[in-house]
Amino acid sequence: LTVLNAGRRYLKAEDLSGKVFVTSGLGGMSGAQAKAAVIAGCVGIIAEVDEAALLKRHKQGWLMEISNNLDHCIARLREARKNKIALSLGYHGNVVDLWERLVHELDTTGELLVDLGSDQTSCHNPFNGGYYPVQLGFEEGKQLLSSNPAKFRMLVQESLKRHVAAINKLADKGMFFWDYGNAFLLEAQRAGADVAKKGADKTEFRYPSYVQHIMG
Helix, strand or coil: CHHHHHHHHHCCCCCCCCCEEEEECCCCCCCHHHHHHHHHCCEEEEEECCHHHHHHHHHHCCCCEEECCHHHHHHHHHHHHHHCCCEEEEEECCHHHHHHHHHHHHHHHCCCCCCEECCCCCCCCHHHHHCCCCCCCHHHHHHHHHHCHHHHHHHHHHHHHHHHHHHHHHHHCCCEECECCCCHHHHHHHHCCCCECCCCCCCCECCCEHHHHHHC
C-alpha cells in the first residue's frame, strides 16, 4: 500500500510498471519491501549489507534475484524498466554505493533511473548495528563497532551525509523520496546532512513521512 500510494500521490500513476523503487533493508521489518515492489508491478532494487538476510528473503521467494555487482544491478534495472517487468533485485552491498551509482548514471548519461526512493535501515539504532557505514564492509564494520564504537559512530554520520547528498541530487531531478518512519531523516539531521525543509522550522524535513503523507 505504501508503494502504490506513493506512486499515486507523487507520480500520479495507478500503474507502476516501468517505474523504479530504490530502498534498503531486507531484515525483519524491511523484508517485505521486495515483495511489495513486485505486487505493485514496479522494479524494486533493495540494498542489504547482511548476506544472510538476502538469502533468507530469496529462499522465501520474496526476493527474485541477488547481485553484489553494481554494473549488473544497473543493467537489470534498465532492462526491466524498459520492458516494464516487475522485478525485485537484492543488491548485496551498502545502499550509499547504490545511490551514488545512480547519481553517476545521471551525471554521465543524463538519465534519471529511479522514480521512488525510501530507506528502511534501522536508523532508530544507528550506532549499534542498525546502520552500517559505506566506508567499511559489513564484517569490518562489525569489528570496528566492537573495538572502537566512537570511530564507528563518526563513520556512520559521515555515511549518512553522503547518503542524503546522493538522494538530494536525484530528488532535485524528479525522484520522490519518503521517510519510512525509521528515524532516517532525524539521524541524518543530527549528523549534519542537508535534510531541512527550506523556509520551515527545524522540526520539518524536506522529505515526507509515509505515515502522514502516504498512508494518511
